[in-house]
Amino acid sequence: MKKILISLSLVLAFCWSAAAQEYLPKWQEGYMDIHTIATGRGDATFIVMPDGTTLMIDAGDNGKVKDKQHPDNSKRAGEWQSIYMKKILAGLPGNGKVDYAMITHFHDDHMGDVQEMLPGTHGYGLSGITLVGELVGYNKLLDRAYPKYDFPSKKKVADANKGFMEEYHKFVQYQMSQGMEMEQFKVGALNQIKMVKNPKPYAKKFEIRNLAANAQVWTGKGTKAEKQYTCDPKLFDENVNSCAIRITYGNFRYFNGGDLSGGAQKDLYKAKDRDMETPVAKVCGKVDVAKANHHGYYDTCNGFFLNTVSPDVLIIDARSQNHPVPSTMSRMVDHMVWPAKGEFYITVDQACKKLGEELWSNFKPWGHIVVRVYEGGKEYQVFVLDADKLDYPVIYTSEIKKAGNKR
Numbered sequence: 166m167k168k169i170l171i172s173l174s175l176v177l178a179f180c181w182s183a184a185a186q187e188y189l190p191k192w193q194e195g196y197m198d199i200h201t202i203a204t205g206r207g208d209a210t211f212i213v214m215p216d217g218t219t220l221m222i223d224a225g226d227n228g229k230v231k232d233k234q235h236p237d238n239s240k241r242a243g244e245w246q247s248i249y250m251k252k253i254l255a256g257l258p259g260n261g262k263v264d265y266a267m268i269t270h271f272h273d274d275h276m277g278d279v280q281e282m283l284p285g286t287h288g289y290g291l292s293g294i295t296l297v298g299e300l301v302g303y304n305k306l307l308d309r310a311y312p313k314y315d316f317p318s319k320k321k322v323a324d325a326n327k328g329f330m331e332e333y334h335k336f337v338q339y340q341m342s343q344g345m346e347m348e349q350f351k352v353g354a355l356n357q358i359k360m361v362k363n364p365k366p367y368a369k370k371f372e373i374r375n376l377a378a379n380a381q382v383w384t385g386k387g388t389k390a391e392k393q394y395t396c397d398p399k400l401f402d403e404n405v406n407s408c409a410i411r412i413t414y415g416n417f418r419y420f421n422g423g424d425l426s427g428g429a430q431k432d433l434y435k436a437k438d439r440d441m442e443t444p445v446a447k448v449c450g451k452v453d454v455a456k457a458n459h460h461g462y463y464d465t466c467n468g469f470f471l472n473t474v475s476p477d478v479l480i481i482d483a484r485s486q487n488h489p490v491p492s493t494m495s496r497m498v499d500h501m502v503w504p505a506k507g508e509f510y511i512t513v514d515q516a517c518k519k520l521g522e523e524l525w526s527n528f529k530p531w532g533h534i535v536v537r538v539y540e541g542g543k544e545y546q547v548f549v550l551d552a553d554k555l556d557y558p559v560i561y562t563s564e565i566k567k568a569g570n571k572r
């Protein structure tokens with residue numbers, strides 16, 4: 166009898182929690198969803214355009230398998246990112262592959278690492294972008310340097326991710342032989358990345374503008390770009406070369422600029438021309454949602470960038486206790502620096518201790534961050550999903566926000 170009672174109460178407890186559990190309502194045509202996937206190993210953003218076309222920006226894995234990872238350390242970051250994306254892709258039109266994958270720059274936390282990569286069966290190792298490519302597949306892949314990989318020099322490109330670049334080149338070659346298209350990211354281009362499923366109903370409301378890469382920035386006129394440096398580009402660190410895009414859907418705008426830098430930092434970086442944020446902010450203008458550049462590290466999110474791009478929602482894709490650093494977070498929440506201060510979201514809680522309660526309390530609960538833009542791009546809402554559970558329950562829901570606010 167006691168046993169029956171215990172199992173009955175267990176069943177009731179389970180039903181109760183299942184009833185209380187909330188999930189992200191299903192994507193439907195006309196919605197644009199921007200998922201920032203939390204693993205704690207590197208960046209991965211997955212975007213579903215209004216017609217169901219998909220764009221993945223980065224699939225990072227810094228190869229530190231012993232560091233804390235979400236949901237757990239039993240799989241590589243690329244496997245978790247693939248599981249997350251496959252669940253969404255299953256409900257979308259198309260061949261189940263990611264339509265566009267784009268690598269902002271050649272660092273491990275954006276594309277994978279040679280350390281601890283899994284053996285592949287096609288002659289290249291699997292981590293980050295090559296692992297997701299193997300498990301999910303891409304119809305088209307874009308990076309900043311295809312096909313020559315020579316800016317600022319062949320050596321600099323190879324050294325940006327030692328050992329793994331060779332695996333990546335082999336991956337590209339094999340995948341192209343299997344039908345994947347490959348392109349260099351063109352700075353200034355309009356709709357190099359575009360809807361391919363059912364674009365017609367959204368054609369006048371939707372665009373993707375390529376703002377920057379290789380330290381070149383769109384001029385704001387036509388598709389022209391110009392270089393933003395006078396120093397020897399061989400002094401550049403890879404972050405300066407990051408690809409940046411702006412997505413517009415109706416009144417809504419989103420910015421993602423990889424690890425773009427916002428200024429020189431003598432002790433860490435050689436180049437003096439490192440402020441890409443200022444020229445990029447000038448041509449980007451105000452957006453609703455932005456991913457913070459370079460995980461909110463020391464050299465990013467300068468005052469001009471914050472005030473000009475001035476997102477109502479700022480997302481930090483984090484993988485270390487320095488994401489963001491206290492000095493950058495203090496600047497972001499300082500009303501004297503950025504009076505319009507937006508809401509802050511973050512993927513993982515590694516920086517919690519270093520930031521301290523006062524700074525950390527500016528963040529909404531951490532996890533997978535989903536920005537859902539509703540039909541026509543007039544309104545949007547932010548959801549945070551539990552990054553430690555495989556059914557991704559919703560742990561935070563924002564109010565519905567008006568897009569194009571203050572613009």
Ligand SMILES: [Zn+2]
Nearest residue numbers: 272274424459
């Ligand atoms: Zn990074």
